[in-house]
Amino acid sequence: xxxxxxxxxxxxxxxxxxxxxxxxxxxxxxxxxxxxxxxxxxxxxxxxxxxxxxxxxxxxxxxxxxxxxxxxxxxxxxxxxxxxxxxxxxxxxxxxxxxxxxxxxxxxxxxxxxxxxxxxxxxxxxxxxxxxxxxxxxxxxxxxxxxxxxxxxxxxxxxxxxxxxxxxxxxxxxxxxxxxxxxxxxxxxxxxxxxxxxxxxxxxxxxxxxxxxxxxxxxxxxxxxxxxxxxxxxxxxxxxxxxxxxxxxxxxxxxxxxxxxxxxxxxxxxxxxxxxxxxxxxxxxxxxxxxxxxxxxxxxxxxxxxxxxxxxxxxxxxxxxxxxxxxxxxxxxxxxxxxxxxxxxxxxxxxxxxxxxxxxxxxxxxxxxxxxxxxx
Amino acid sequence: xxxxxxxxxxxxxxxxxxxxxxxxxxxxxxxxxxxxxxxxxxxxxxxxxxxxxxxxxxxxxxxxxxxxxxxxxxxxxxxxxxxxxxxxxxxxxxxxxxxxxxxxxxxxxxxxxxxxxxxxxxxxxxxxxxxxxxxxxxxxxxxxxxxxxxxxxxxxxxxxxxxxxxxxxxxxxxxxxxxxxxxxxxxxxxxxxxxxxxxxxxxxxxxxxxxxxxxxxxxxxxxxxxxxxxxxxxxxxxxxxxxxxxxxxxxxxxxxxxxxxxxxxxxxxxxxx
Numbered sequence: 001x002x003x004x005x006x007x008x009x010x011x012x013x014x015x016x017x018x019x020x021x022x023x024x025x026x027x028x029x030x031x032x033x034x035x036x037x038x039x040x041x042x043x044x045x046x047x048x049x050x051x052x053x054x055x056x057x058x059x060x061x062x063x064x065x066x067x068x069x070x071x072x073x074x075x076x077x078x079x080x081x082x083x084x085x086x087x088x089x090x091x092x093x094x095x096x097x098x099x100x101x102x103x104x105x106x107x108x109x110x111x112x113x114x115x116x117x118x119x120x121x122x123x124x125x126x127x128x129x130x131x132x133x134x135x136x137x138x139x140x141x142x143x144x145x146x147x148x149x150x151x152x153x154x155x156x157x158x159x160x161x162x163x164x165x166x167x168x169x170x171x172x173x174x175x176x177x178x179x180x181x182x183x184x185x186x187x188x189x190x191x192x193x194x195x196x197x198x199x200x201x202x203x204x205x206x207x208x209x210x211x212x213x214x215x216x217x218x219x220x221x222x223x224x225x226x227x228x229x230x231x232x233x234x235x236x237x238x239x240x241x242x243x244x245x246x247x248x249x250x251x252x253x254x255x256x257x258x259x260x261x262x263x264x265x266x267x268x269x270x271x272x273x274x275x276x277x278x279x280x281x282x283x284x285x286x287x288x289x290x291x292x293x294x295x296x297x298x299x300x301x302x303x304x305x306x307x308x309x310x311x312x313x314x315x316x317x318x319x320x321x322x323x324x325x326x327x328x329x330x331x332x333x334x335x336x337x338x339x340x341x342x343x344x345x346x347x348x349x350x351x352x353x354x355x356x357x358x359x360x361x362x363x364x365x366x367x368x369x370x371x372x373x374x375x376x
Numbered sequence: 377x378x379x380x381x382x383x384x385x386x387x388x389x390x391x392x393x394x395x396x397x398x399x400x401x402x403x404x405x406x407x408x409x410x411x412x413x414x415x416x417x418x419x420x421x422x423x424x425x426x427x428x429x430x431x432x433x434x435x436x437x438x439x440x441x442x443x444x445x446x447x448x449x450x451x452x453x454x455x456x457x458x459x460x461x462x463x464x465x466x467x468x469x470x471x472x473x474x475x476x477x478x479x480x481x482x483x484x485x486x487x488x489x490x491x492x493x494x495x496x497x498x499x500x501x502x503x504x505x506x507x508x509x510x511x512x513x514x515x516x517x518x519x520x521x522x523x524x525x526x527x528x529x530x531x532x533x534x535x536x537x538x539x540x541x542x543x544x545x546x547x548x549x550x551x552x553x554x555x556x557x558x559x560x561x562x563x564x565x566x567x568x569x570x571x572x573x574x575x576x577x578x579x580x581x582x583x584x585x586x587x588x589x590x591x592x593x594x595x596x597x598x599x600x601x602x603x604x605x606x607x608x609x610x611x612x613x614x615x616x617x618x619x620x621x622x623x624x625x626x627x628x629x630x631x632x633x634x635x636x637x638x639x640x641x642x643x644x645x646x647x648x649x
Binding site: 068072076 | 411412413414417418420481520524527528531532534535536537538564565567580602603604605629630631632635636
């Protein structure tokens with residue numbers, strides 16, 4: 001180092017550095033203090049921020065530059081950490097100016113030791129007004145969002161409990177109607193009477209499916225989940241045929257073709273798979289072209305069960321395809337009946353079986369494919 | 377006696393809960409309790425000096441250091457009594473009788489409360505930078521106005537000043553500080569920010585002056601120079617309020633002499649126990 005006109009200048013291979021100037025005019029505040037935090041030197045930048053002269057700051061404790069809050073934090077946490085860690089960074093404090101106003105600051109501090117003892121503490125200070133405003137904004141937004149979540153969650157729980165109770169209450173009268181229909185069916189009826197019984201039966205089927213879906217949904221959201229009762233011993237085909245028969249009775253004018261190739265034991269919950277097919281089929285009948293057939297293909301290979309339901313009509317746009325399986329999603333055409341739960345429940349049933357439910361749609365056909373792995 | 381048993385079985389592993397560390401050996405036990413803003417590590421330069429003559433016990437209050445954060449309960453720890461209960465439970469679990477209690481800052485009062493409830497635990501109380509009440513009250517000078525303390529609590533509510541988040545240690549890679557390379561950064565003075573807010577409320581709004589007065593235990597008060605948190609007026613008040621207590625004025629400045637002047641602190645305690 002060489003002394004040039006009283007200033008410390010070091011010549012390095014990269015050129016001279018005026019350390020005095022680097023210290024005084026740093027773009028941050030710089031404070032050198034003794035082991036007790038008493039200021040031995042503060043740079044011009046900091047002096048400017050405090051509204052005092054650098055000389056006035058000498059002898060003050062670093063914590064004297066802070067408001068009471070900062071003093072308490074300094075003595076109970078900052079200083080102990082410095083003693084034990086040797087440094088402390090990114091401390092958010094406030095600087096008290098000579099006129100009493102406060103500036104948000106960020107402080108880094110590090111100790112210098114000689115032997116084992118602290119010889120000096122060095123602090124760098126950055127103004128942090130903008131940062132602080134930004135942080136406050138974020139905190140406020142987060143708090144508001146959390147409040148919203150809490151209240152919405154409460155509302156949602158109430159709603160779902162209501163749905164669950166309603167679903168249960170509706171099943172009873174429906175069961176009565178259903179047995180009444182079966183009893184009437186055994187009576188001698190006129191042609192018209194038989195037709196009416198048929199229609200009533202169809203309505204009961206639809207209503208029952210709706211209640212099932214609603215209850216499943218409520219139970220799923222309340223944490224019950226879709227429970228399965230797997231049984232590989234019982235055949236699946238009769239259940240699927242029954243579902244198709246029920247839906248044929250509801251839509252007498254429509255063509256529904258079904259192909260079954262289920263020649264092996266299938267470990268699944270038959271009732272649930274029946275529900276899945278019922279939802280897919282109902283969906284196809286409602287939303288597909290009314291003058292085109294609906295096709296069902298159910299096949300079981302050595303390692304997979306596949307049930308595909310396809311219909312004709314306008315293709316489903318890709319944005320809609322993405323959201324089809326969300327609960328309550330009803331697409332653009334709200335006029336068509338339905339709560340928007342059928343596909344969601346079907347996809348939950350697929351998931352519960354370790355399988356998938358995907359939708360494909362183009363100008364030729366819209367197809368929903370359920371695929372589930374089978375053990376060898 | 378039945379009460380004692382109940383306390384013991386209430387908290388099956390209080391030592392684990394409070395991250396208690398025992399060391400040293402001696403027929404008497406010395407328990408070190410940290411204050412607000414820090415953890416048991418603040419005793420690292422003082423406690424070892426007593427291991428030759430005492431069984432030393434260091435621990436973290438719930439919410440600090442390596443304690444079980446899930447045990448934090450805002451209602452229980454809304455008053456110093458909650459902390460005192462934990463201290464008593466730990467001391468009993470460790471079969472402490474006729475022991476020495478060394479408490480820093482608000483911990484000094486926690487120790488006093490515990491000693492009143494269970495006098496058989498400690499026969500010596502060392503109060504380091506203690507204060508029974510931080511808010512000025514008429515003639516009593518605690519050091520802060522009520523507004524200032526309320527401002528502190530409000531500020532803590534909406535500002536993360538620098539408490540270590542989630543109390544997870546971070547390995548420090550520091551080639552130029554070999555003495556620290558083995559240790560974990562952020563592992564000292566760990567305090568959960570949420571707990572800090574509430575502990576600050578409990579501490580700085582507390583008024584333990586009613587717990588002062590004669591005690592069976594011998595009492596040592598260590599007073600620092602220039603301590604903003606526990607000023608000289610408070611030390612003197614304490615000494616007058618606890619007849620028979622001894623007040624030792626340290627040369628050390630600031631609030632944590634156990635860190636800024638560990639030899640002086642150790643010597644003062646050794647001279648008394």
